[in-house]
Amino acid sequence: MAASTTPTPASVASSTGAKPGPKGPERMTGAQAIVRTLEDLGTDLVFGIPGGAVLPLYDAINRSETLRHVLTRHEQGAGHAAEGYALACGKVGVCIATSGPGATNLVTPIADANLDSVPLVAITGQVGSNLLGTDAFQEADIRGVTMPITKHNFIVTDPNKIPEAIAAAFHLASTGRPGPVLVDIPKDIQNATVEYSFPTKFYMPGYKPTTNPHNRQISAAVKLISEASRPVLYIGGGVVKADAHRELLEFAEFTGIPVVTTLMALGAFPDSHPQHMGMPGMHGTVPAVAAMQRSDLLIAIGARFDDRVTGDVDTFAPHAKAIHADVDPAEIGKIREVSVPIVGDAREVLLALTKTYQNSTKYPKPEIEEWTGYLSDLQDRFPRGWEPTEDGKLNPQQILEHLSAEIGPEAIYVAGVGQHQMWAAQFIDFENPRTWLNSGGAGTMGYAVPAALGAKAAMPDKEVWAIDGDGCFQMTNQELTTAALEGFPIKVAVINNGNLGMVRQWQTLFYERNYSNTKLREEASYVPDFVKLSEAMGCESIRVTTEEEILPAIQRAREINDRPVVIDFIVGEDAQVWPMISGGASNEEIQYALGLRPLFDENESAAEEPATIHETVEETED
Known part of the structure; x- marks a missing residue:
């Protein structure tokens, strides 16, 4: 791991989708330096609500000719709006709040962004430096409050460090595993005069995310895939965050391996594609749950083995080995034992897998015709469906x-x-x-x-x-x-x-x-x-x-x-979501409830008529 990071303005801009900032110092207030840094990072829009501790910043925002501010009606709304912005376009979302209750109202969207890996920068005002720790009006230790739910956070006590802190926050939020970063800036620091220049370096000890996977791990993964008879691609939201949907489609079509996409990955692989089994887990499709439960190899890309997918971990995919690729090494092996761990960006991992496979004469594509036929039969037998409500109200x-x-x-x-x-x-x-x-x-x-x-x-x-x-x-x-x-x-x-x-x-x-x-x-x-x-x-x-x-x-x-x-x-109040596996229960429950035939049992014919998920589960309950 590197002890420090010393990027150029161009490299910072590249990691955040920004344009390089101007060269040479300018005299301005700390608040103006916040706005200028945001502008130089390519930010065009921020969401927030003003208050006493951010009045200098809002004065500077109102004088900006390029930065648009959207005045929300609640700080939680500002945070979620910044999340929606980031998820829709892939850039860093920015929200602003004042000190005390303004800052604490951002806690929910920050926690949300942390769990869903959303690149978010929250800028909060703080009471004056001389008042810190005195329980002053609207003082809250927002840095301490958000420490467990941010990728990193700062409190800026030197006005000359403002550009560095904002640029570092953008870099941290948007690289490696994306996530929220908070920058807390006391009011007197915003009012101070600084010599502004876009930062050419910032100090981040130990932060050097791995994006390119190791060739040895890729080769080991290809070997396992070629030997599998029931593999499944288990795709998580990391594929969307990495803009790796094209690479996923190429690898899936090259190998013919069935695909399941988690709730956070819907759209990463086309629903209409014949290899797509749907969403797995508690409310997943029958083919998706069966694909994972009865697989002999899980190829997890950008997924974290969430409890809503796995159910009871001990009975989840009990006969499957696992390849787990994730840009966050802390996720690998956290929930499920892994045969081949791969640390890297989802796009780079999929590119490497495809290239290695295409250039290999040693490892053939897996022979999975029987497996894909079985899953195709489940798709025919268990299409999505619903029954009219008994009270005649809308479904x-x-x-x-x-x-x-x-x-x-x-x-x-x-x-x-x-x-x-x-x-x-x-x-x-x-x-x-x-x-x-x-x-x-x-x-x-x-x-x-x-x-x-x-x-x-x-x-x-x-x-x-x-x-x-x-x-x-x-x-x-x-x-x-x-x-x-x-x-x-x-x-x-x-x-x-x-x-x-x-x-x-x-x-x-x-x-x-x-x-x-x-x-x-x-x-x-x-x-x-x-x-x-x-x-x-x-x-x-x-x-x-x-x-x-x-x-x-x-x-x-x-x-x-x-x-x-x-x-x-x-709509009617009694409409329910089917199928449903209760929290912490085994995914095998859906198999038993729906009476699925044993894998590859040629002596048992498929159902004569397709049964909807709703019909079959209700029959089982009765």
Whole structure:
């Protein structure tokens, strides 16, 4: 590991997507130096809310001719908007907050970005240096608070170190495993005078991420792959972060190996591709779960063996060896024993695997015709599906099928957390990377609306839809005002079942229908009335209660591009997400519940008629 990093302005710019800054010192305030460094790093937009400890910075922002500031209605909204911006375009997202409660309101999006590897820089104001540690008005040790949930953080006590700290934060956030970095700057440091020049070096002891995999590990992986009879590519969000979707497609098609994509990787491999088995895990497809459980080789690229994928680790893919490639060496072997560890960027790993395989005369492609035939049979037998509700109310799945068919795979879809998130993952067709944004690791309610705003800010020519639940929507819908006033005409589809849906589902299945504190409104009422509320915040709004109204409402929303649009879809409260493996249970449960035939049992014929996941699980429960 290197003791220090001494990049040139060009190398810093390259790692962050920025243009090199000017040469030579200029006299300015520390606050102006923050803005100038952001500009020199190529930042065009930041999200935030002013307050006493960042007034010098906001004075400088208002004088900038190139840096746009988006005034959100809550600091949490600023953080999630910066996440949505970063995920949609791949650049570093930036959010700003004042000291004390302003800074602590950023904790949730920072934690979210940390778990989902989002390149985020949070800049917070702090009380004056002479007041630190005195419990001064709006003082909070935000550096200490966020230490466990940031990739790194700084407090700047020397105004001349501001450019270095900001540039280093961008470099850390965007290289290696992406993540959040916080820079805390006292008010007096912002007011001080500095000699500004873009930093040519910064000191980061021990930080030198490995991006190029070791040839020996690549060769060992190719050997294992060639010997496998039931391999599966287990693809995580790291493939999206590394922009490695083309390399994944090339390697998958070259080898013919089936692919599963986690919740964070949807769009990294086309849903329509015959080798795609779908999403694995708790609410995954039958072919994806079976592909992993019955494989003899897991090829994990940019995935972290999350508990929502593995279930009970001891019974997860019990007969499979594992190749695990990740840019973060701490993830490799953390959950599952690994036969071949590969440290490196997902794109570089896939390139190396393909090149080694193509140039090898020693290792043939794996012979997997029987394996792919078995999985293809599962795809035919267990297509996605849903049953009409008993109360005659709208099916959430039906709404999302209509949405996907009408809008198509070029749009960006942003989900909140809960049932609607899983239905969106299951029933929207994803063909492209960076078109599916959601809170995976933290499971943050209230993520969708501000993240959609940020995605629209990053990609103004893209159609952006937030898929939200009525519970999530009530946490951060104030950011619709931001979207309306700042000119971000996002669309919001609220799947409104009047309940905290996923919690209610667990209460139905595991708590004897003891619905404790999950009802959000009375069935016959619209309190709150999302149509009136959205209109009050400057949006167009539509309520949909019948099947015939679904498509016209979606089409009407697409015609309106001068303000946000909210569609309030009223659905039944008892719709559930299927399939479902309970938390911590074995993935084998889905195999037993669905009565899957033994692997390669030629004496047992497939089902005569395809059975939907919903039908089969309900039959098993009965």
